[in-house]
Amino acid sequence: MQRFAVLVILFSNTLGNVSLSFRTKDQHNKTSNESESSACDNCYKLSCDQWMKETTKPDYEPHWNHFMSASYQINEKIRNILEDDDQNGVIKEAQIFYRSCIDFQEQETFNFRDLKVMLALYYNKWMNNEQHIDWVEVAMGITKTFNINPILKFYINIDYKNTKQYIPYIEPGNLIFPSDLLLNTQIYQKEINAYIRWISRTLRYLFTSIPISPIKIVEFEVTLAQLMSNKVTVERNTTKHFSDRFNYNFQKSMNNILLSNIARLEDHDLVVIKHSTYLNDVLFLLNTMDRRFIANYLIWYIAKDFSRDITKYMKTLNFLIDQAVLGVEKDIPRDIKCANKVLDNFEYVVVSKYLGRYFDKNVLSDVQEMANDIHENFHMLLLNNSWLSEETKRLSLDKIKNIHFIIGFPKWISNNSAVEQYYIDIRNLSDNHLLNILTMKRFKAVKNVRLFGHYVDEALLPSNVFAVNAFYSILQNLVFIPLGLLQKPFYSAQWPKMYNYGALGSLIGHEISHSLDTTGRSKFKCQFYDNKIKQPLVTGENIADNIGLDISYQGYIESYFSKLDEVFWGNQDRKTFFMHYSQMWCEFSNNRDLFNDEHTDVEKRVNQAVTNNKYFNKIYHCKKSIKPLCKLW
Ligand SMILES: [Zn+2]
Numbered sequence: 001m002q003r004f005a006v007l008v009i010l011f012s013n014t015l016g017n018v019s020l021s022f023r024t025k026d027q028h029n030k031t032s033n034e035s036e037s038s039a040c041d042n043c044y045k046l047s048c049d050q051w052m053k054e055t056t057k058p059d060y061e062p063h064w065n066h067f068m069s070a071s072y073q074i075n076e077k078i079r080n081i082l083e084d085d086d087q088n089g090v091i092k093e094a095q096i097f098y099r100s101c102i103d104f105q106e107q108e109t110f111n112f113r114d115l116k117v118m119l120a121l122y123y124n125k126w127m128n129n130e131q132h133i134d135w136v137e138v139a140m141g142i143t144k145t146f147n148i149n150p151i152l153k154f155y156i157n158i159d160y161k162n163t164k165q166y167i168p169y170i171e172p173g174n175l176i177f178p179s180d181l182l183l184n185t186q187i188y189q190k191e192i193n194a195y196i197r198w199i200s201r202t203l204r205y206l207f208t209s210i211p212i213s214p215i216k217i218v219e220f221e222v223t224l225a226q227l228m229s230n231k232v233t234v235e236r237n238t239t240k241h242f243s244d245r246f247n248y249n250f251q252k253s254m255n256n257i258l259l260s261n262i263a264r265l266e267d268h269d270l271v272v273i274k275h276s277t278y279l280n281d282v283l284f285l286l287n288t289m290d291r292r293f294i295a296n297y298l299i300w301y302i303a304k305d306f307s308r309d310i311t312k313y314m315k316t317l318n319f320l321i322d323q324a325v326l327g328v329e330k331d332i333p334r335d336i337k338c339a340n341k342v343l344d345n346f347e348y349v350v351v352s353k354y355l356g357r358y359f360d361k362n363v364l365s366d367v368q369e370m371a372n373d374i375h376e377n378f379h380m381l382l383l384n385n386s387w388l389s390e391e392t393k394r395l396s397l398d399k400i401k402n403i404h405f406i407i408g409f410p411k412w413i414s415n416n417s418a419v420e421q422y423y424i425d426i427r428n429l430s431d432n433h434l435l436n437i438l439t440m441k442r443f444k445a446v447k448n449v450r451l452f453g454h455y456v457d458e459a460l461l462p463s464n465v466f467a468v469n470a471f472y473s474i475l476q477n478l479v480f481i482p483l484g485l486l487q488k489p490f491y492s493a494q495w496p497k498m499y500n501y502g503a504l505g506s507l508i509g510h511e512i513s514h515s516l517d518t519t520g521r522s523k524f525k526c527q528f529y530d531n532k533i534k535q536p537l538v539t540g541e542n543i544a545d546n547i548g549l550d551i552s553y554q555g556y557i558e559s560y561f562s563k564l565d566e567v568f569w570g571n572q573d574r575k576t577f578f579m580h581y582s583q584m585w586c587e588f589s590n591n592r593d594l595f596n597d598e599h600t601d602v603e604k605r606v607n608q609a610v611t612n613n614k615y616f617n618k619i620y621h622c623k624k625s626i627k628p629l630c631k632l633w
Pocket residue numbers: 510514541544
């Protein structure tokens with residue numbers, strides 16, 4: 001059946017309009033020798049120059065690439081869906097949410113008043129309390145109410161030692177400002193000052209009578225960032241053990257706050273603490289610090305989370321910080337922003353509508369088959385490996401064999417009534433945006449907490465279904481290729497399969513290879529960059545790029561698809577495989593360093609991956625490189 005489906009796609013497309021415009025003009029104009037030598041020197045430049053010239057970056061984004069532009073294309077489709085009034089079920093709630101988001105200024109007076117009241121209530125409760133305040137419980141309460149994670153993060157996740165069950169995790173919270181900036185206040189003086197101004201203006205706007213010191217708030221966050229940057233030690237033990245060890249009753253506060261009315265945590269129940277040094281330090285900090293600082297930080301943390309949705313003035317202040325830190329010239333258009341909020345909150349509802357309108361379901365089996373070829377090839381690569389011990393090899397092969405894939409979205413989403421059931425608690429949203437946001441925040445927080453005590457039956461997705469990215473989940477040995485990635489320039493059902501293997505295929509290969517990251521890394525001795533010391537993660541990413549490209553290429557030439565390509569498209573230049581690989585990475589990058597991205601500069605990344613590929617070197621007749629090829633397997 002699958003083969004047949006594939007044939008149908010190919011056949012119908014050869015009759016339709018086929019666009020090959022994705023190849024750059026550059027490539028066609030140059031004589032083959034020129035393009036060969038420049039591909040060996042700088043494949044990225046060769047394949048991206050034209051795109052760079054023809055593309056303009058939107059004013060409201062700090063950088064621009066195919067991944068981003070693909071997600072804007074999805075956004076546009078989502079807006080179309082949301083503007084169609086002729087629909088029933090939970091999608092109606094999503095539409096109400098969307099409209100209240102766009103028209104948020106109509107409710108400005110009420111929402112501003114309500115936010116002020118809410119924040120003042122919190123603040124006074126903390127400041128006027130004569131007793132000792134349990135700040136861990138306070139942070140937990142904020143998580144449960146607002147689905148945000150100041151100071152500490154509490155959530156339910158798959159137990160890494162027994163991946164059949166869900167247990168609580170405790171780890172450092174999320175910072176508002178990027179930690180790189182907080183840890184280097186000297187270098188980023190300008191950005192830090194903008195941050196202080198933002199806090200100061202927002203809080204002066206929300207509070208008239210309470211003394212708030214924005215500098216103290218930033219100092220507090222700097223301290224948190226410093227504590228987070230200490231060495232990470234993961235520990236897994238019973239609540240009883242941790243309560244004794246940290247001299248804090250986690251069981252009590254989790255039962256009181258996080259799990260209340262949902263589940264109960266017992267003495268012997270397991271908890272994972274992902275950064276025990278941080279937890280220890282932060283508990284000390286919370287116990288000893290003047291409560292005003294902590295209270296101020298938390299108030300700011302909550303206020304910030306609403307800063308784009310209450311009043312025009314607060315939204316403008318938020319934009320000013322984006323401008324100062326990211327260098328953007330304009331704020332993101334409201335409808336785009338609101339459609340993204342809908343995606344965050346109603347992704348499964350939107351998926352089912354999206355599938356009906358914009359997606360050919362045959363694509364799923366097509367991509368699955370491609371993934372199988374690549375997967376099979378990785379398996380072969382390991383089977384032929386000569387330096388692993390027998391035992392390690394056996395275990396690795398076993399792990400590879402058991403990788404599973406989710407292509408596009410989990411199956412249950414195709415079931416309309418299952419989706420309606422999932423959102424059963426979401427009824428009667430109103431035109432009040434603040435209330436709607438609060439409802440959805442609570443909904444999401446509770447959804448996560450409810451996982452506690454359950455067995456892992458359904459996969460826990462590592463990302464939104466519409467993400468334009470690919471994922472490997474180590475806890476589930478799962479490769480997730482979201483719906484967002486199943487579009488040009490990563491994939492097209494209309495293209496020769498070779499293009500798909502070059503682009504999407506190598507991304508799938510990249511994720512598959514992450515399954516053996518940790519076993520292989522110690523054996524890997526190859527310096528990628530001479531003049532820069534990079535984090536180990538970066539090397540891991542480069543290894544994954546190399547393997548991904550290798551197994552996708554190898555997978556392609558050995559596949560049934562390459563035979564089909566020959567039948568339908570004739571003999572094709574295999575250079576296009578690498579061009580499609582390289583092109584998908586084209587990017588305008590301004591201040592890339594600020595984003596703490598584990599991926600290195602794309603140009604280096606692409607060039608490194610292709611020049612490490614033996615087929616690339618052969619096809620382009622590259623002169624033998626002086627440095628040895630970086631190969632793991
Ligand atoms: Zn990766």
